[in-house]
Amino acid sequence: MHTIPDHPGKRLCKNSIDFDVCNWVVTRPKSSYCVSCELNHTIPNLIQAHRRRWWKSLEHAKRRLIYSLLSLQLPIIGSKQEVGGLAFEFIEDKRTNPEVFEEHVNTGHDNGLITINIAEADCVSREITRQYTGELYRTLLGHFRHESGHYFFTRLVTSESIVNDFRILFGDERQDYSVALRNYYANKSSMVRDPELISHYAQAHPLEDWAEVWSHYLHMVDTLETAAEFNVQHGSTQLDNIDQMLSKWSGLSIMLNSLNRSMGLEDAYPFVLSELALRKLRFVHGLIYPS
Ligand SMILES: [Zn+2]
Numbered sequence: 696m697h698t699i700p701d702h703p704g705k706r707l708c709k710n711s712i713d714f715d716v717c718n719w720v721v722t723r724p725k726s727s728y729c730v731s732c733e734l735n736h737t738i739p740n741l742i743q744a745h746r747r748r749w750w751k752s753l754e755h756a757k758r759r760l761i762y763s764l765l766s767l768q769l770p771i772i773g774s775k776q777e778v779g780g781l782a783f784e785f786i787e788d789k790r791t792n793p794e795v796f797e798e799h800v801n802t803g804h805d806n807g808l809i810t811i812n813i814a815e816a817d818c819v820s821r822e823i824t825r826q827y828t829g830e831l832y833r834t835l836l837g838h839f840r841h842e843s844g845h846y847f848f849t850r851l852v853t854s855e856s857i858v859n860d861f862r863i864l865f866g867d868e869r870q871d872y873s874v875a876l877r878n879y880y881a882n883k884s885s886m887v888r889d890p891e892l893i894s895h896y897a898q899a900h901p902l903e904d905w906a907e908v909w910s911h912y913l914h915m916v917d918t919l920e921t922a923a924e925f926n927v928q929h930g931s932t933q934l935d936n937i938d939q940m941l942s943k944w945s946g947l948s949i950m951l952n953s954l955n956r957s958m959g960l961e962d963a964y965p966f967v968l969s970e971l972a973l974r975k976l977r978f979v980h981g982l983i984y985p986s
């Protein structure tokens with residue numbers, strides 16, 4: 696057992712000891728893994744050294760997601776505990792590794808299983824993809840947050856009245872998903888971004904709009920909390936107060952972008968939130984903190 700000096704009884708996660716890709720402690724008595732690593736379904740093939748670096752980046756982003764979910768007291772039920780529970784699969788396709796079976800691995804969600812193409816952890820290729828797709832923001836953490844939105848849609852948008860409210864704001868999620876996505880990618884280059892929507896990709900399908908809004912909600916919550924830790928005036932730890940959060944986020948995101956510009960970097964939060972996008976963020980909040 697690997698206990699931590701000065702913290703008797705606390706054990707480091709096995710992925711910390713064996714692979715140095717985690718720094719959390721084990722919280723469940725019968726497990727060797729932390730609450731984040733316990734959710735792993737498939738880890739990358741580690742034959743090449745850089746894949747371990749990719750995996751470390753993936754785990755780092757995943758822990759940020761899990762931390763936010765824990766902060767918001769959202770249920771984290773793994774696929775080992777429940778059919779359709781949360782699990783993560785980190786795989787790649789022949790484009791980065793001719794040895795593997797899969798021709799094409801898309802990052803996505805299916806019945807609790809979140810798949811991330813591990814090539815997304817290569818920051819050069821991720822930036823090339825971002826430029827190619829014309830996205831304003833593309834990060835590993837963004838992928839985790841977005842895909843978790845698809846999972847939590849199935850958990851939170853359940854009752855008839857909530858589904859009705861969802862459709863008023865986001866549109867009818869029953870429209871054919873594959874057809875909508877095909878149309879989106881076929882027409883994307885000529886498609887003008889709807890300024891009412893939170894991102895360009897949100898136009899693809901109501902469920903993509905939802906996942907984008909969900910990920911922005913998590914961007915906001917985590918950044919507000921971090922800012923509060925550093926005693927920044929625009930920070931907040933009152934995560935149950937959406938009025939205050941949105942008001943603080945308005946100031947904090949401007950400050951964040953200004954700080955980045957002071958360092959010669961791109962805007963950290965290159966988005967403008969419309970009235971409709973704000974209403975959608977409030978809708979997400981209302982599901983996490985039902986009154
Ligand atoms: Zn771990």
Ligand SMILES: [Zn+2]
Pocket residue numbers: 841842845902903906
């Ligand atoms: Zn999606």
